[in-house]
Amino acid sequence: xxxxxxxxxxxxxxxxxxxxxxxxxxxxxxxxxxxxxxxxxxxxxxxxxxxxxxxxxxxxxxxxxxxxxxxxxxxxxxxxxxxxxxxxxxxxxxxxxxxxxxxxxxxxxxxxxxxxxxxxxxxxxxxxxxxxxxxxxxxxxxxxxxxxxxxxxxxxxxxxxxxxxxxxxxxxxxxxxxxxxxxxxxxxxxxxxxxxxxxxxxxxxxxxxxxxxxxxxxxxxxxxxxxxxxxxxxxxxxxxxxxxxxxx
Amino acid sequence: xxxxxxxxxxxxxxxxxxxxxxxxxxxxxxxxxxxxxxxxxxxxxxxxxxxxxxxxxxxxxxxxxxxxxxxxxxxxxxxxxxxxxxxxxxxxxxxxxxxxxxxxxxxxxxxxxxxxxxxxxxxxxxxxxxxxxxxxxxxxxxxxxxxxxxxxxxxxxxxxxxxxxxxxxxxxxxxxxxxxxxxxxxxxxxxxxxxxxxxxxxxxxxxxxxxxxxxxxxxxxxxxxxxxxxxxxxxxxxxxxxxxxxxxxxxxxxxxxxxxxxxxxxxxxxxxxxxxxxxxxxxxxxxxxxxxxxxxxxxxxxxxx
Numbered sequence: 001x002x003x004x005x006x007x008x009x010x011x012x013x014x015x016x017x018x019x020x021x022x023x024x025x026x027x028x029x030x031x032x033x034x035x036x037x038x039x040x041x042x043x044x045x046x047x048x049x050x051x052x053x054x055x056x057x058x059x060x061x062x063x064x065x066x067x068x069x070x071x072x073x074x075x076x077x078x079x080x081x082x083x084x085x086x087x088x089x090x091x092x093x094x095x096x097x098x099x100x101x102x103x104x105x106x107x108x109x110x111x112x113x114x115x116x117x118x119x120x121x122x123x124x125x126x127x128x129x130x131x132x133x134x135x136x137x138x139x140x141x142x143x144x145x146x147x148x149x150x151x152x153x154x155x156x157x158x159x160x161x162x163x164x165x166x167x168x169x170x171x172x173x174x175x176x177x178x179x180x181x182x183x184x185x186x187x188x189x190x191x192x193x194x195x196x197x198x199x200x201x202x203x204x205x206x207x208x209x210x211x212x213x214x215x216x217x218x219x220x221x222x223x224x225x226x227x228x229x230x231x232x233x234x235x236x237x238x239x240x241x242x243x244x245x246x247x248x
Numbered sequence: 249x250x251x252x253x254x255x256x257x258x259x260x261x262x263x264x265x266x267x268x269x270x271x272x273x274x275x276x277x278x279x280x281x282x283x284x285x286x287x288x289x290x291x292x293x294x295x296x297x298x299x300x301x302x303x304x305x306x307x308x309x310x311x312x313x314x315x316x317x318x319x320x321x322x323x324x325x326x327x328x329x330x331x332x333x334x335x336x337x338x339x340x341x342x343x344x345x346x347x348x349x350x351x352x353x354x355x356x357x358x359x360x361x362x363x364x365x366x367x368x369x370x371x372x373x374x375x376x377x378x379x380x381x382x383x384x385x386x387x388x389x390x391x392x393x394x395x396x397x398x399x400x401x402x403x404x405x406x407x408x409x410x411x412x413x414x415x416x417x418x419x420x421x422x423x424x425x426x427x428x429x430x431x432x433x434x435x436x437x438x439x440x441x442x443x444x445x446x447x448x449x450x451x452x453x454x455x456x457x458x459x460x461x462x463x464x465x466x467x468x469x470x471x472x473x474x475x476x477x478x479x480x481x482x483x484x485x486x487x488x489x490x491x492x493x494x495x496x497x498x499x500x501x502x503x504x505x506x507x508x509x510x511x512x513x514x515x516x517x518x519x520x521x522x523x524x525x526x527x528x529x530x531x532x533x534x535x536x537x538x539x540x541x542x543x544x545x546x547x548x549x550x551x552x553x
Contacts (some may be wrong), residue, residue: 004348
């Protein structure tokens with residue numbers, strides 16, 4: 001049923017790397033933002049600039065991690081809508097290839113890139129953290145992959161229905177903005193009830209809680225609820241997008 | 249000969265627009281069957297219903313014994329498809345596309361290298377899709393349509409936008425497909441292409457199929473007129489020409505006579521008249537009607553619009 005998946009994934013990975021701007025935007029920008037922010041908030045000098053006083057502890061790595069995740073979503077939505085607009089999806093449709101296979105290939109590419117970006121970020125940001133600080137790199141990477149996967153499912157849904165690449169941009173922004181009330185900048189309990197309800201339906205809310213917790217050294221058991229929520233949202237969005245997927 | 253495609257009473261609408269109405273026909277094993285008509289006649293929609301990409305509103309279609317919409321994955325394993333205005337990923341290489349397509353089918357694909365060589369794409373193996381010319385892209389799409397060694401190949405407007413040389417090369421390729429015992433179903437709005445390539449054609453206009461037959465039979469049936477044009481030095485020859493059986497009109501301009509009539513015997517009757525009356529001829533040619541004329545006659549308009 002997933003015939004051609006590995007070949008397609010490998011080819012899509014190569015195609016992505018051949019697109020200089022795409023690779024830079026997905027891998028370079030989050031790393032750059034992290035380095036620049038990290039410099040301002042430099043933990044090494046011990047005198048963080050007032051602008052980022054609010055960002056402390058886990059916030060910076062979590063914000064950077066979410067940026068990776070969101071840029072993966074934007075890139076997925078854009079690529080699928082370009083493929084649809086250009087008739088590439090239509091051509092693929094006339095083969096035994098199925099929509100799940102096409103989306104899966106892109107998701108795998110995005111997850112691999114997410115892991116790679118995070119790795120680069122750790123390397124670049126190492127010096128901003130006090131020596132000897134214990135950071136659970138492996139767990140954090142796994143948490144980010146789970147989060148990205150779940151956020152990508154919203155990407156699927158958007159990618160399944162947006163008619164053109166031009167539509168993909170504003171709709172992608174709708175995915176981006178909920179970061180504001182996902183609990184990263186203020187606690188969801190401080191939000192008005194309506195926004196709190198919105199926050200509960202967004203994968204980003206659970207992603208933030210999971211990433212923060214793991215960064216701060218929580219065990220996985222403490223966050224089973226978040227992982228479960230991310231999984232449920234993933235299944236829900238994927239099921240809907242498989243139903244509404246449009247080839248042209 | 250048994251039919252590999254059976255279409256019966258198919259109708260397809262998009263909103264209020266009727267794209268295909270009451271389409272019924274059969275395509276036989278081993279023939280090149282052409283669906284011809286102007287742009288917007290419903291050819292592509294008909295083809296896409298047969299390929300299982302679209303679901304007809306009503307009517308039945310059987311392809312290789314399968315229901316193309318319900319058993320689309322089973323069908324796609326056995327057919328090859330070239331779509332009108334298709335694209336691939338801009339930066340996919342030619343060999344990668346062939347390799348990917350080869351991996352998608354249940355049965356073993358044919359040798360991709362040989363296929364590319366047959367289509368003169370060997371030097372372009374490492375080229376990105378976006379850097380190929382129109383003809384090269386078209387040949388690549390044909391390669392992708394043939395990679396699974398299909399029993400039935402669909403070609404939608406395959407030579408549109410190509411120069412005459414590339415067009416002739418592709419026609420040879422299509423004949424090659426038939427020679428290997430495959431069936432070809434194609435659409436075209438080029439009457440010359442249909443006449444040279446197709447064993448049988450169906451003429452389509454405004455979503456309806458008007459007539460189906462071999463190109464020769466269609467011409468004979470709908471346009472029995474024959475025209476002979478000849479240059480003679482004797483101005484009195486016109487009187488003799490009027491006497492030829494089957495002649496409908498004789499016109500003369502600068503000693504060039506145009507004789508119009510009907511029936512397969514017209515040309516031989518003209519020749520007999522020339523020899524019996526010892527008329528000296530300096531030039532002689534016949535003008536036969538073609539599918540273009542058939543189309544004009546059947547629809548009252550030119551296929552080129």
